[in-house]
Amino acid sequence: MPGDLQSTRPYARAGQRGGFQLRLLDSFSLRHVDAQITVPTGPQRLLAFLAIHGPAPRPVILGTLWPNAREPRARGSLRTAMWRLHRDAPRLIRPVDDALILGPDVLVDLHSITDSAQSILQNSSEIPDDRWQLFAAGELLPDWRDDWVIFERERLRQLRLHALDVLAERFAAQGRYMDALEAALESARIGPLRETATRMIIAMHLAGDNVAEAVRHYEFFRDLLGAELGIEPSRQLTAMLSPWLRTLVTADLSAPAGSGRRLLVR
C-alpha cells in the first residue's frame, strides 16, 4: 500500500482505535484497550525515547540509551528490550531499514498535548475543543534524570505555559473573563513565579472590577517572588495597580494604628 512508507516519516500520529495508549505525562504507563501492560525499565526507556525523539536509527538509540556500554553489550540490551516488547505488546515498535519507529496505532499523550498546544500557538484565533488537555496533564516523566528527558520536559512545560497564556488572552479578547482567568490560573499553577500569567490574572480581576482580588493576588505574587528569588515584581506589573496602590497607602496612613494592613508601596 502506498501510504505505508508515508507512515514511517517522523511525527506520523494516527493513534487508531483499539490500539495502544502510551502515557508519558506524570508517569510511564502502557495500556492496550483497557488492559494495563507491565513494562520493565529497558523497554520503557526505548518506548519513551522513540515517542520523544521520533523514528531513530539503531546507532543513535544505542548511544543515547546505553552510552556507557560497549557496542555488543548495548546491542544485546536493545535486543532484550525489543524481545520483551514483542512478547507483551506485539507490533508496537517496527524496524524500518536500520531505524526503529513507533507503530501507527499507538496514541501517545505527549503527542496529543503537543499538537493541541501548537495548534493554539499557530492559529491566530482558534480555541480548540481539546484544550482541556493543557489543564489536566502533569510533567513529562518527572522522576527520569536522563539528559534527553530533562530538556524535553522543560520544553513541554514552556510550550504548555505559553499555550495557556495565549488561550487566556484569546478568551479575554472575547470578553470571556472567567475562562481567561481559569487558563491564567492554570498557567500560574505550573509556573507560579512567572509574571506573564500573574499579569493576566490581575488584568482579569480588574476587568471584572474586583480591585481587592487584584491587589490580593499582587501581594501574594510579590511575597512569593521575594521569598523565592529575592526580587521585586517588574515596574509594568506594579504600574497596573498603581491607582489603587496609592489609594490603599493613603487609606493605610489614615487607618487606626495597629490595623495590621501591610504597605503595598515602600
Add this chain to the structure above:
Amino acid sequence: MTVSASGFQVRILNGFELSVMGRVVLIKAGPQRLIAFLTLYGRPHPRSYVAGILWPNVASDRANANLRASIWRLPAQCRPLIKLADGYIRLADGVTVDYLDAKALAHRLLDDPESRDADLSRGARLELSSELLPACYDEWVLIERERFRQLRVHALEVQCERLTRVGRYAEAIDAGFAAVCAEPLRESSHRVLISAHLAEGNTSEARRQYALFRQVLGNELGIEPSDDLRDLTAHACDRHP
C-alpha cells in the same frame, strides 16, 4: 519543498529518501550511499575517487566494481539521476535536495537580519532541527553532519533572538529549545533561551533554565557556566519598582 523540473527529489535529512515525480522509490543500500555522497558533495568527481571513499576497505578494482554495480542496480527510472562523463561522476542538474533548502534557510537567517517572515515559522524550526543522515557513520558523512549541525544550531539561535525582538516569546522559546536539544552543552543556545525568558519578564524561568544548564554542564563536563551567563541571569534580579 517544491518538485523540480527533473522530477527528482532527494532527502538526506532525517534519513534517506528518493522520489521521482512525487512517488517514493525504494533503492538498495549501495546506490543509496552513492546518491547520498553525490548529493552531499555537489561537484563532479573522478569515479575512482568516489569508489575509494565509499568502499575504503577493499582493493581499488573491487571498489570500482562496487561503484559500477551501484549504478546498474538503480531502477531504470532513476538512471538519469546520475551523469557519467570522461571518467567523472555527478548528480544530474535540477534535483531538489532538502539539505540544500535547509542550508539556504540557515544562511538567510544568518546573513540577512530582515529575511522573510516564513524563515521564522515552525516549519523552518523543524527543518533546522533535522539531522543529516543520522543512521550513517561513514567518515564522509560525519564531518558534514557536524558542520550542518553547527550551521543549523546557529540559525536556530538567530531565529530565537529575532522572535524575542518582535515579542513572539512562545516561538522564541521553542526555537531556543530546538537549539538546546541539538546541542545541550552549548552555552550560546542557553543564553538566547534565557534572554527570551528575561525579555518576556519571567526572571524565575530564566533562573530555572540557568540552573538546569549548570546542572547538566556540571554532570557532563564538571565545569561551571561562564561569568557572563551568570551575570546575565543574576542582574535581571536587580529590578525594583
